[in-house]
Amino acid sequence: MTIELRHLRGFLAIAEESNLTRAAARLHLTQPALTRTLQQLEAHLGVRLVDRSTHHLALTPAGHEFRRNAAAAIAAVEHALDPDRSRRLPVRLGHAWSALGAHTTSLQRRWKRAHPETVLEVLRLDERSAGLASGAVDVAVLRGPVTVPDVPGVTVAHLMREPRLAAVADDSPLAGRATLTLADLASHPLALNTVTGSTSLALWPPGAAPTQVVPVKNTDDWLAVIIAGDAVGVTAAGTAAMHPNPAVRYVPLTDAPPVDVILAWREPVTHPAVPDLLRLAHDVVRR
Template sequence: MSTVEVRHLLALVALTEEGTFTDAAIRLGITQSAVSRTIRSLEAVVGSRLVERTTRSVALTPGGVRCYHAAVQALAAVDAVLDAAQDRSRPLRFGYSWSALGRHTTTVLRRWRSEHAEVALEVHRFDERDGGLARGRADVAIVRGEFAQPGITTRRLFAEPRLAVLPVGHRLAGASSVRLADLVEDTVLTTAYGTTTLDLWPAGQRPARSLRVDNTDEWLTEIAGGLAIGVTAESTAVQHPHPGVVFVALTDGGEIDVYLAWPTAQAHPAVADFVALVEEVSDRGRSRSASEPRAGSAGSR
């Protein structure tokens, strides 16, 4: 009886993440026809079609999507077996979408290196809402806003206020604070993985124009170029200062909850230590902020 093999899983994951048989073949170091044969072999083993093929695109069927997510987890388990057999510790991969832990980031990274030198920490930015968790690229990640995903455990860390992000020279760039109503004349930039949508504004009082960009770099570049404005979490001002951009307090923008998230099953052995460290640093930072007077505005950062 045929069984699912590691080569099947590698081919399915590569095809899903690269998007074409050609790119999957390059990633795996095999021929395009070999990738196609491997996918057909996997479909024969599971008894259903996993990939819809057209002359221009490749898309997963609903069953293919489920198999992809399971394959990611299975390959992570295989890596864990190999690590155990070779008595080696795999690096802990920390993922985030755009601004990690904000002002706490450097402290966490330096303390991890000092206190947990036996486990290397890799930091990766992924333009994905879950910071790379679903694709198995991260062992633990920062997510912002309401987040619920099967098989993922979350821990709320803190909440941070929203800021308006304006180009230098904007009519409101010199203000100490602004309201959502002040921004309705502007074009608003959003990303697929961000926390800002036009629903942030009251119905009937929303900006008439919005544009979608693919990543944080494009978002900052277009705002600095005067093409649009943005709304973001406070940590973005710390993580992504830009000479062409001004961050201004948004008085009625509400707050964004910040969470740590990680797979509930087969979590990296060092996740618990990392979560404990992040919580300690976050708690100390929150206590310090509460006891110190705030100087200046977000726009002066």
């Protein structure tokens, strides 16, 4: 049989709704009709895309991979048929934390002036690929050590380097220092973002790293334990720009390597404005 756009749209609706009934209602179909559409697609591909054996519908690993390809295919078709409409859709810039740091506001304002017809959505997603792997964004800002998402067709470009800072509570004895070293932090519990952070114990020489770690899953929790005085942190300068807090003192670290910041996107691009966004991001950072 021939696979049509309705098969792709049906699958994407199921993936986004995680529910056959809601996906069918969204497409103005009956649930049995949408189920047949999914079965036809799976039969054509020879793989199972959706696990329907549990009460909670979930994509299989093959389904996650196909979702990215299907979304890119639909975006390409829509742009080819109606390029003006596709440009009116928001272009999505994902980040796990701190976006472009001190350059974020400039990027947003310059984009709005230059591209009033296309909304720029800056989205924080607490995952290593900042939404690129799941197809939730068109471009992702990633901070090192960077692992390129395991997504077909990913392209990356280096954007900038940010110096590392220590983050300590404002009533800590360390808060009054003009600069700090990694050794100054070694005797304190260390807050580590284990999901998306750029800090690890490997920053310290062997045997000299903090012995107590406070694991957290996002920037908000990371800040909370530092404000409480339960831990110190190490981060990139972008965090200080995006998360200033009177209860946190950001202090330059003199012996920590900088953090690489890269942009990542998929080819073919998932939004026609992606090249413009990449050019503007580089221009904003250069200025």
